Amino acid sequence: MSAIAPTPRTTLVRRPERGTHERAVVNAILDEALICHVGFVMDGQPFVLPTTHARIDDRLYVHGSAGGRMLRTLRQAIPVCVTVTLLDGLVLARSAFHHSMNYRSVLILGAAREVREEAEKRRAFCALVDHVVAGRSGEVRGASDLELKATSVLCLPIEEASAKVRTGPPLDDEEDYTLPHWAGVIPLALQAQTALADSRLPAGIPVPASVARYRRPGR
Template identity: 55%
Template sequence: MAEPYSPTARTRVTREPERAVYDRAAAYQVLDEGFICHVGFVVDNQPFVIPTGYGRSGDNLYIHGSAASRMLRNLDQGIAVCVTVTLLDGLVLARSIFNHSMNYRSVVVLGTAVAVEDSAEKLQALRALSEHILPGRWEESRQPNERELKATLVMRLPITEYSAKMRTGPPIDNEEDYSFLTWAGVVPLQMVAGSPINDPKLDPKTPVPSYVPSYSRTVAK
């Protein structure tokens, strides 16, 4: 069941508001299917937007990296952050160049990230990050050791102020353009995994795990 969400003044969609989706389940579906987020922040009046991997656990987003990361060290100072995730579902070809578009799903999360200090939560967050990228891999890999955990900074961003925006369907042309003789429609796009490539140093007797050849970023709807 969809959980309604009341947008704030900062997250209410004003441009093409009919594309806004105000429920948590829809936003989480985008976050769970996405692979890369872009983290926006400002330091000394200089804006930065950094792409990175992420994971979601409950109502929190987690991002991680080296403890020496400039982005994470700045976020740890309590500055405002904007995290975006976008999924491109198709190219929308209209009859006029002006009305060409894209089908997409996107989420913007605003807030302040905090460093995860509790060791149990830190490990749980790293597991969420791993399982977000490739479900099943965490249990079949060596777990982080103490040295690796100390060298890794994990930030938690509560998903409390956010917005989702989506476009679906065919092109929308001006009425007078429907008689213009050119192809119009949608070119669907999706991320598709190729065949696995063995590490040259892999023991040839090691089988490929079942979750590798069946890998997909699509989340069941």
């Protein structure tokens, strides 16, 4: 699979060995993460807001209310940074200094455009729902024209982007390996628990397989 062209802005200054521009790595992180953090600037002040996203090919779609502050601002095609982070473990070293985390993150820079064409907007809207639970958009009432209008969908090309990944055990200073302190990793996993049916659900509606079998990707 191809690599994304590195730029000075997406090249790691420190620990370059943790960085990659491989599209397969970037895509896998974007697809696993349930939320992203969108950064943008208003009157010189950066804002970072969490929201949901979905990827179609080399494009990231982000959605929000048409009336919300973020979407009203981003619609102007201003520079944006979308960051996605998956936390995989706590890295406990023999020294306080070398404590760390195992994680996988992606950073995308660019300008977002508002999706106005209806077919693309519907496709992105379905992708956003299916990103949460695969197949879900086919199991519920689809968006009406009015609902589609009330939603803003932004598209950010995944052109200037990089991933950063830390895995493995703590890396202590060589002379610290004889210290009598325990060291290792506490793995972390975001896990789905048993689905709770809405209390207003009429009797006799079964839990669909997409929900009953819902699992987060294992590490």
